[in-house]
Amino acid sequence: ANELRLAEVIQVDETPMFYLLPGHGRTAQGYLWCYRDPATGTVAFDWRLGRGHESVVEFLGLDEETVECRVRLIQCDGYIAYETIAKRYREILLGACLTHIRRRFIEAGGESPGLTEAILARMRRLYAIEARMRVGPHTDACRMLIRSGHARPLLQELKDKIVAEHGRHLPKGKLGEALADAPGQCEQLERYLGNGRRDIDNNAVENLIRPAKLGLKN
Numbered sequence: 001a002n003e004l005r006l007a008e009v010i011q012v013d014e015t016p017m018f019y020l021l022p023g024h025g026r027t028a029q030g031y032l033w034c035y036r037d038p039a040t041g042t043v044a045f046d047w048r049l050g051r052g053h054e055s056v057v058e059f060l061g062l063d064e065e066t067v068e069c070r071v072r073l074i075q076c077d078g079y080i081a082y083e084t085i086a087k088r089y090r091e092i093l094l095g096a097c098l099t100h101i102r103r104r105f106i107e108a109g110g111e112s113p114g115l116t117e118a119i120l121a122r123m124r125r126l127y128a129i130e131a132r133m134r135v136g137p138h139t140d141a142c143r144m145l146i147r148s149g150h151a152r153p154l155l156q157e158l159k160d161k162i163v164a165e166h167g168r169h170l171p172k173g174k175l176g177e178a179l180a181d182a183p184g185q186c187e188q189l190e191r192y193l194g195n196g197r198r199d200i201d202n203n204a205v206e207n208l209i210r211p212a213k214l215g216l217k218n
Contacts (some may be wrong), residue, residue: 004044005060005068007037009095009198011075011205012082014051034209035059038075039197043208053081055086062089075192077200078185096188097202098123102183115165116175122158126151130200140196147193155193159186184207 004010013034018027048055056074061067062085076082077096087205088092102123109116129151133143146163162182169176192198 001035001044001046001059001061001190003040003042004037004071006033006070007039007042008070009038009073009075009195010071011036011038011199011202012056013077013202013205013209014055014079016051017047031055032209033059034205036205036208037206038199043205051081053084058079073191073198075199077202078181081206093191094188095191095198096185098126098189099201099203099206101178101182101185102187104174104178105192108178111173111175112169119158119161122154125154126158126200129154143196143212144194145147146195152190152193155186155190159183161188 001108007131013035013131014031014140016029017032018051020026020029021028030047030049031051033048035044035046036042046059057063060069060071070083073093074082074085074094075097077097077100086092088120100122103121105116109120129146133146138146162179166179166183169179171177189200192200
């Protein structure tokens with residue numbers, strides 16, 4: 001926990017987990033939280049009974065005067081608990097996850113296949129830029145320059161497309177909800193552009209917590 005508190009950026013994900021309730025002979029639901037520093041690969045798991053923002057506050061020691069916390073950006077999936085943290089602690093910003101944004105449009109694909117495909121195509125191009133950088137060695141400064149020159153205008157194009165379509169679809173439909181949430185998420189996603197060590201998505205931490213989800217399902 002101490003190492004992650006000193007990281008500038010952390011990735012966070014949480015998943016429900018059942019546990020045996022002592023003295024009752026039945027199961028109850030808790031949550032397994034996973035924290036990762038993308039710069040060093042340091043990972044920590046934290047077990048909590050709840051899914052509220054207090055879990056993150058306590059893990060990072062944000063309310064403890066004796067605990068030093070240097071976290072300035074939390075990359076997450078848009079869950080309301082993280083929004084609460086960003087409002088309560090103004091020095092902490094949120095970074096969005098492109099996979100999470102993309103997933104919403106995949107789920108809404110049946111409502112307007114042409115539109116969702118146009119949006120998903122732009123997301124694939126953003127991922128292609130990241131894939132090309134992983135082929136050979138790139139310094140953080142080089143990654144930042146490539147993102148600035150190629151990914152930034154493409155992300156702006158994606159935002160413009162989403163904003164242009166917002167309001168043209170049923171607000172309570174899956175597509176309408178995805179279009180309503182995406183502009184704010186895209187603004188948070190932009191924060192990966194200015195730092196070569198930041199990731200475009202939260203996949204690394206989601207992959208770490210996936211075995212627990214699969215075990216629960218099984």
